[in-house]
Amino acid sequence: MLIELLFFSLLGVPLGIVLGLLPGMHINNVIPIMLSLSFLVNNPYYLAILIISTATVQIFTSFIPSIFLGAPDEDTSLSVLPGHKMLMEGRGYEAIKLTIIGGMGAIVVSVLMTLFLGSYFTLLHDFLRPYIAYALIGVTLFMVLSEKSPKKILGAFVVVLLSGLLGIFVLNTGIVSQKNVLFPTLAGLFATSTLLVSINQKTKIPKQKTDSKINLDKSTIIKSIILGALAGMLVGLLPAIGVSQAAIFMQYFGGLGEARSFLMTLSGIGTANEVISLNSLYLISNPRSGSSVAVERLIPNITYNDMLLFIGVILFVSGIAIPIILFIGRLVPNVLSKINYTILSASVLLFITFMVFIITGVYGLLIGITSTAIGVLCFYLDVRRSNCMSVLIIPSILFFLGVNPLILTLLNI
Amino acid sequence: MELSKKFLLTTSLVISLSGLVLIYAASLNTSPQKIPIGDITSDMEGRTVTITGHISQKRETTDGHLFLTLSDKKNDIQVPIFSDLMKGMEKIGVTKSDFRINNTISIEGTVGIYKGSLQILPKKVTDVKILGD
Numbered sequence: 001m002l003i004e005l006l007f008f009s010l011l012g013v014p015l016g017i018v019l020g021l022l023p024g025m026h027i028n029n030v031i032p033i034m035l036s037l038s039f040l041v042n043n044p045y046y047l048a049i050l051i052i053s054t055a056t057v058q059i060f061t062s063f064i065p066s067i068f069l070g071a072p073d074e075d076t077s078l079s080v081l082p083g084h085k086m087l088m089e090g091r092g093y094e095a096i097k098l099t100i101i102g103g104m105g106a107i108v109v110s111v112l113m114t115l116f117l118g119s120y121f122t123l124l125h126d127f128l129r130p131y132i133a134y135a136l137i138g139v140t141l142f143m144v145l146s147e148k149s150p151k152k153i154l155g156a157f158v159v160v161l162l163s164g165l166l167g168i169f170v171l172n173t174g175i176v177s178q179k180n181v182l183f184p185t186l187a188g189l190f191a192t193s194t195l196l197v198s199i200n201q202k203t204k205i206p207k208q209k210t211d212s213k214i215n216l217d218k219s220t221i222i223k224s225i226i227l228g229a230l231a232g233m234l235v236g237l238l239p240a241i242g243v244s245q246a247a248i249f250m251q252y253f254g255g256l257g258e259a260r261s262f263l264m265t266l267s268g269i270g271t272a273n274e275v276i277s278l279n280s281l282y283l284i285s286n287p288r289s290g291s292s293v294a295v296e297r298l299i300p301n302i303t304y305n306d307m308l309l310f311i312g313v314i315l316f317v318s319g320i321a322i323p324i325i326l327f328i329g330r331l332v333p334n335v336l337s338k339i340n341y342t343i344l345s346a347s348v349l350l351f352i353t354f355m356v357f358i359i360t361g362v363y364g365l366l367i368g369i370t371s372t373a374i375g376v377l378c379f380y381l382d383v384r385r386s387n388c389m390s391v392l393i394i395p396s397i398l399f400f401l402g403v404n405p406l407i408l409t410l411l412n413i
Numbered sequence: 414m415e416l417s418k419k420f421l422l423t424t425s426l427v428i429s430l431s432g433l434v435l436i437y438a439a440s441l442n443t444s445p446q447k448i449p450i451g452d453i454t455s456d457m458e459g460r461t462v463t464i465t466g467h468i469s470q471k472r473e474t475t476d477g478h479l480f481l482t483l484s485d486k487k488n489d490i491q492v493p494i495f496s497d498l499m500k501g502m503e504k505i506g507v508t509k510s511d512f513r514i515n516n517t518i519s520i521e522g523t524v525g526i527y528k529g530s531l532q533i534l535p536k537k538v539t540d541v542k543i544l545g546d
Contacts, residue, residue: 032456162429169433172536173440174461178523181459200416285528293526297455300529363439370432377425380418402497408537409501413440 012053020061193375228268
């Protein structure tokens with residue numbers, strides 16, 4: 001059995017890397033295919049391990065297209081801007097290293113939290129839940145009011161309003177499957193809009209440095225990792241809170257204004273969520289990540305030992321995949337420096353548009369065009385792109401306030 | 414040639430607003446597929462459908478949720494009506510006691526999977542219709 005467990009753990013490494021490198025792709029897009037192949041594997045644990053391994057490696061790898069190409073998946077959309085900023089400073093490889101350190105550090109912290117405090121998570125869930133709506137309202141107000149001039153505050157308000165309306169519509173309509181609707185929405189707000197602006201401005205990538213230097217002090221690194229793990233815990237425990245909402249929350253309340261610390265925390269939220277979601281699945285039978293939903297389908301009642309086995313897989317494959325991802329991260333800037341970035345951006349833009357059409361159809365394209373326009377609007381209004389995250393925050397506020405049924409009945413959607 | 418900031422600002426605002434109007438109009442004009450309970454599969458997760466069946470089981474929780482099992486002939490499916498939605502229904506005069514065993518009801522909602530079982534999640538008051546005995 002040990003050989004099979006190792007085999008399926010290791011098989012997830014190349015799968016996760018390929019999936020992570022494909023612009024816009026997310027583990028949630030391929031889980032249905034993986035589950036449909038369950039008849040080929042005689043033990044559900046093998047497939048569960050393959051899914052966990054693929055999901056973990058994909059989280060680390062997906063920062064490469066997000067930072068170098070501006071082509072994120074639904075969990076890395078917020079990394080496009082800080083990643084792009086570092087790319088323009090010639091520090092793209094450092095950005096990749098920061099996401100690796102943040103992600104790995106948060107795995108270690110969240111594993112320790114799960115082992116020593118895991119049984120208290122249900123109490124924490126019950127304690128936090130009534131306050132989440134107010135915390136999210138606070139974040140939204142802070143996002144808008146902290147813009148630097150009255151004109152920009154008005155601009156941010158317009159972006160929050162448009163993004164919020166878009167979120168209410170797309171997250172509650174049946175025109176596109178709810179399983180895939182975040183892909184065109186977030187790709188438009190953060191990826192295709194950035195690519196369009198790059199094409200219009202004929203952006204050129206400066207020569208990239210691939211030294212081992214990390215321009216961040218130790219205490220900020222530790223703070224970013226801990227905040228990533230804590231925010232990952234929020235995502236892993238609470239409904240309607242995704243990686244991006246938690247990242248915005250930490251950016252404003254955790255003081256993560258700087259690109260480097262924000263990238264570390266964002267990556268940490270994704271990886272910690274993988275660990276904490278397994279704990280939620282074990283404790284409250286409530287999966288909070290795409291991979292833990294799949295695990296629950298394969299193994300309906302996971303035991304404490306199962307959870308430890310899956311956490312062991314996360315640690316093992318991370319250790320194996322990280323050197324490979326760093327190698328790819330060092331290779332990509334050299335390749336990019338030989339390519340016309342405008343042509344590359346246009347190609348990625350076409351690829352994402354094609355994928356949106358294939359996965360979500362004509363209505364997905366409509367959502368993609370609308371969200372791209374909001375992303376471009378945000379850029380030319382010169383307000384923070386994080387205001388676009390109202391697409392998820394406003395629906396979350398309505399959910400936690402318990403007024404979602406009322407709003408949907410009024411809108412008749 | 415780089416396009417001017419003013420042109421891009423105006424164009425993106427117009428496209429954003431038009432797109433939102435079109436998405437809303439499409440949502441209003443798209444009626445979910447009516448489907449027999451037995452035809453719902455896990456591949457349909459995330460899609461919005463309408464089902465009709467009779468209540469074969471009913472369970473209320475202390476925190477205000479109502480869990481129904483809806484059946485047609487040989488198949489059944491779970492329909493959770495969460496407390497927020499139940500409160501909205503109570504405002505228009507529909508209470509938990511109106512959901513009686515063997516009542517026929519129609520539910521519009523999103524296909525989901527919870528603990529390995531298929532479920533339909535209604536979101537708004539008009540998604541739940543009691544058709545009679």
